Amino acid sequence: MARFWVCAAGAGFLLAFLALHSRLCGSPVLRKFTFQISWRTEKILYRLDLGWPKHPEYFTGVTFGVAADSLSGLVYVAQRGDNIPKVLVFTEDGYFLRAWNYTVDTPHGIFAASTLHEQSIWITDVGSGSYGHTVKKYNSFGDLVQVLGTPGKKGTGLNPLQFDSPAELYVEDTGDIYIVDGDGGLNNRLIKLSQDFMILWLHGENGTGPAKFNIPHSVTVDSAGRVWVADRGNKRIQVFDKDTGEWLGAWNNCFTEEGPSSVRFTPDGKYLMVAQLNLSRLSIMAAPPVGSIGACSVVSTIQLADEVLPHLLEVDRKTGAIYVAEIGAKQVQKYVPLNSCVPSSGS
Template identity: 30%
Template sequence: MVSALTKRPCAYVALGTQRYRVRHVSDPMLSGLSDVAVLGDRIVVLRRQAPELVILGPNGAMSGEGTDLPQFVCGHGLRATSANQLAATDMDGHKIVLLDETMHEITRMDCAERPGLGRPFNHPCDCTQGPDGRYYVADGYGSSAVHIFDPELRHLKTFGHPGAEPGAFSTPHSLLFDGQGRLCVADRENNRVQLFDGDGTWLGQIEGLYKPMALALTPDGLLLVSDQTPRLSAYTPNGDLVGRCRTFSTFGHGLAVQRDGTIIIAEMNPDRVTLLIPVPEGDTF
């Protein structure tokens, strides 16, 4: 018989030589979550119901703070584009809303509620900002394309189309720029991450994934990819796989990384936030 005073062991995972201690954060305010981002010392969770934004402390502690996005229909993607700005994607409202550090709208990209195939927007999934200030939107569920906007949010070009060949997409679900200035796109239904330059020229791809969901970068430049296995994979800039671990719910739908290397996963079914906290070298279990 296990004593009520017996401390249960923590779970540990490893990505390459780095070990992580697993911490799950469950709370009714996290139900319906979709994505997660880090803004300063805060963890910001995007949900598909009000309040759409929920704030956690740096260690994952629930703050009780929530912010409504009344302009949203159904939130999907959330990404920090700078130290004081978030890009929040409204999948069914066909828009991207840029938020300041107080979670108030700065401006937006939208289609005046006129979605269309191959043009902005048609059920977008994610938005990121490139090194030169341009914005990139994965128009994932309806158009299977990526749209490029200048820093003033003027549409410049669209690349990609439905298909499976290099440069085509089937649900571009998440995107970011890596440390080499390449645009990485999680091409979910094609089971790969595609790599492009900033103008949409195809550079290569990472395969061996099962419906990749979310992308993030570690402080030392590893590309993290969650997929529907469910698992989390880490790749070098050369595309070499250095480590894998499982995620703990059905889907790791969103990813973010803190400055100290803590990996944050927005997990669905059950809905919760999971932190993978780096274990210093030499620490024992």
């Protein structure tokens, strides 16, 4: 009998050691084994970086968007409020660098589109002031470089181009731009622009059918040439061919409670990260193979505290870290992959 209890205690110690080791950046083999013996519970793929940022007091407004520049290692946060800086700049380790508040009225989405030759920050401005209803390009120090749309005038026009409530954009390495214009207001459309700002294709009808939208809120592009749109009001994600704009399919079976508010792919293309605002939840979904959309499959979730309200998220294309702009908590939080051996900012 004594031998039995010794063996049981040893087995329990081994299981506890394997679980701890997997959490602390252990080998993939041990991590896989740990998940297999964990009574098939949901996989835990990310952990909160408690040390990011170093000084949260710099968040002085409502944080609506976040962008990660993987080339420079910088993170840009867009926040709203009176008499506060609208853009905060941090290092990926969480150190505050600078802030700027030029020609930004009411920021919504923000995107870093840097190359080896140029660092660019794009912001969608949904304000009603003289800089509102536009999509604007800045350099990394906040100098205004380009304005798309008609400043201060909302509308539906395409020549000249007008916006009402442009929610977010995604800029490819080629310079092509995808804009979802429809966070309420006049428009419910997806527009693709060339790098010289010519309209290549668009889908612009309000409705529930294929290629129609009800509050298109976020957009991203995968490595297979597919454009993914968070069609929030219709509780689905719609998918299009990036070259032709052809509708390829939709995911709706994962969004019975609430529609998606943000979409981004992990660097390896294996997962689609999705935020659901009012559920305060991040879902990690398996990306479909090339040539098939199929139905969505949730691999893992990150349940945030009540009323945190994750609005838009970003995934660093180099480290795989997730940055979440939370309008309820008025902060940005960082999650790092468990399979990464890169020390977190709190280490």
